[in-house]
Amino acid sequence: MSEYLSLLKYYRDPNLAKALRVRIEELAKKIEENIMIMHVCGSHEWTITHYGIRSLLPENVEVRAGPGCPVCITPATDIDDAVKLAMDGVIVATYGDMSRARGTKMSLEEARAMGGDVRVIYGVQDVVKMARREPSKDFLFFAVGMDTTAPATAFEMLKDVPDNLSFLVSYRYTPAIQGSVMESNVLGIDAFISAGHSVTVTGLRPYYEYFLRSKKPMVATGFEPIDVLMSVYMILKQIEEGKPRIENEYTRSVTWEGNVKAQQVMEKVFDLEDGYVRGVAVFPKAGFRLKEEFSKKDARVQYGLKDRTKSKDEYVAGARCGEVVMGLIDPPECPLYGKTCKPDDPKGAPMVSQEGTCWIWATHRIVNVSPRCRR
C-alpha cells in the first residue's frame, strides 16, 4: 500500500503543479483567445473539483463537464421498462447508483419499496450466480455503462448464461459520444480531455475519424490532478502551435489500439446503433445493441419492449439535468440544485450518481457557478 502511495505522490506533487501552472499561464497569454475544453468523464469532474483545479486555470481557459456519467445518460424509458418488469415479478439486478435514478415515474429502489425484487450487484458475474442459484425465477440484468463495463457483460454472454437470465442493454459508446460533440459547431468546444479508462479499452483509433473531420485537439488523460493539468498544458500547446492532434497523456494505460481482446469480445456480442442520451439527443452509433443471435437473451425481444427514445416526462418539473449533462450550464443554474434536489434526496440522475456533476458539486458544497470565459 505504501508503494502505491509513493507512486501517487508524483501525480499530486505541488511543485510539479506549480511549474505546470506557470506554463499554462504563459501559453494562455500567448493564445489570447478564450479556450473551452470539455472532459467526458465523471471521474475527471471529481478530480477537477476535489483538487480545485478550475481555480488554477487562467481566465481565458475553461474546463467543462460533458456527457460522461453512465447513470445520467441512461434513458428514462429504459428505467421505466426495468421498473415495469420488476413490478411484474422479474428479479431486476443492477448497480447501486442505477437503482436510485428515477425514470418517468419512479426508480428501481422505489419499485423495491413497492414490493418488486430489485437487487444491487457489483458486476455481471453476481447476477449470473444468482440466476443459477434460483433457476425457477426470471432474472434481468439492467446493463448500463460505457465501453468500460460492456466487455465484462459481453464476455459472460459468450460463456454459458443461464436460461432464466436476460439482459436489458443500455450501454453507450464513448468515442461516438465525444465524436459527435467534437463535430458539433453549436456547442463551441475547442478541445477534449478524453476519459482515460474508456480509451484504455477502445484505444485512440476510433477517435481518428472524428478528429479528421473536426481537427480539434484531444488528449487521453489520467485521473490524478497532475494528469489533468498536464493535459490542459498539452492542449494549449497544440493550439498555440496551430497543430491540433490526438495525444496521449495517460501513457501508463492508454495505447492507440487499446484492449484488443475486449474489443473483439464486444464485436462478437454487440452491434452499434444510434443511442439516445437522456434529456439530450440521439447520438449516431453511440448505443450498443445485442446481435440477433443473442435475441433469446435480449430483454427487448423477450419482453417485447418498444424502442423509445425521448419521453414527455424526462425529469421532474423544472429540472435542467440534460443541460448539466451536456455542460451547457453549471449545476447551481438549475433551480432545483441544493434546494429540493440534494445528494441524500436526489431528484435527477446527475444528483444520484457519484459520477454526476451535480452530486460531485453538491458534496463539495459548491453553490456558485464557475468562472466563465465565454457565452
Next chain:
Amino acid sequence: MEVPDRKNVITLLHGAGGTYMHSLIRDVFLRLSDGFGEVGLEMMDDAAVINGVVFTTDSFIVRPIFFRGGDIGRLSVSGTVNDIAMMGGEPTALSLGVVLEEGFPKDKLEKIVESIKSTAKEAGVHIVTGDTKVMERGSLDKIVINTAGIGTRPRQLDHNIETLRKSRQPRNWLVPTNLRDGDKIVVTGTLGDHAIAVLSSREGVGFESNVASDVAPLNKLIMNILEIGGIADAKDPTRGGLADLLQDWSEKSGLGIFIRENDIPVKDDVRAAVEFLGMDILELGNEGKAVLAVSPEYVKDVIDALHSDPLGKDAMVIGEVRKDLEGVIMETVVGGERYVGRPMGDPVPRIC
C-alpha cells in the same frame, strides 16, 4: 405496499456528527433549551457551564469494543474529559453508566473497568457514581457506556482569557465567538488515526492496517498551553472530523477559515487506507486530538509547548481565520482552492 416516509426514520447518519445530526439536534433536542446557564444548550458546544462548573455527558457505542490502541473504557473516560477540557475546564469527577447485553462475559467487563481505571488515573479524574443495567440478548450490541463529568475553572483559564484581552473582548470560556481575523488554526497531531484504527479492527472490512487509535485524555495538554495563553478556542475533532469542526467555528464566529491541505499532518498508513477506501481525511473522527484557534503572537510558544508533549508532538499550524472569506476554504495539495463544508456524517459509523 406503501413507500416508507424517509423523513420519519432515524438512520445511522443521524448519529454521525454531520448535517444530519445537526438538523436532528436543532429540530428535536433544542426544544429543551431555555437559556439556562452561562454556556447553555443553545450554544451547542462541547459542554455546558453552570455557576462556574463545567458539565457534560457522552455515550459510547464503539464497534468493536476492543480495537488497536484502545477500547470502549479508555474512550468513555477520554471523551468526557476532553469535552470538559475543550471549554477550558479542569475535569474532576465522572459518573459511569453501563448498559450490558445479557450474556456479556464478565472477564471482558473487568478488562474494560481496568482500562477506565488507568485512563481516569492518567487524566487525574475520579469515578464517583454509577449505574448498571442489563438488557435481553439481542436488544443491544454487547455494551453501551455513558459517562457524565464535571470540571472546575482553573487559574490557567483565567490567565489565558487575560492574554486574549490584548487583542479582543473574549468571553469567559473557550468558545467560538472568541475567534478573530488572523488567529492561527493549529491541530495537535495527525488526523484520522482513530477512525481508521477502529475500522481496520472490524472483521471483513477487507484491508489491514497497523494504525493505532489516538484515544487519550487531553486535559493536561490543554492546561499546559492555557498557561502560555492566546488560545481563543479549542475543540476536539471527533465525529465529522476537522470538516465539521471548522464549519462549526465559521458559522458560530461569522468568520472565514482558510487551511492548507499540505500542512495537515496525516500518517502514511492512514493516508493509504483513506485512499484505498475512498474517504475524506477531513471527515474522519479523532479521539486524542484538539484543534486550536491561537492568537498569532502566541502561536510559536504554543507550538513549542505542544511539541514537547508526546500527545502534541506532530502539532502543526494548518491555516488561519480570515474575515475576508466566507465559510471554510482549503488550498489543495496541488495549490487549487475548494470549499470544505459540513459532511453529511462521518463515513465510518460507530467509532465512539
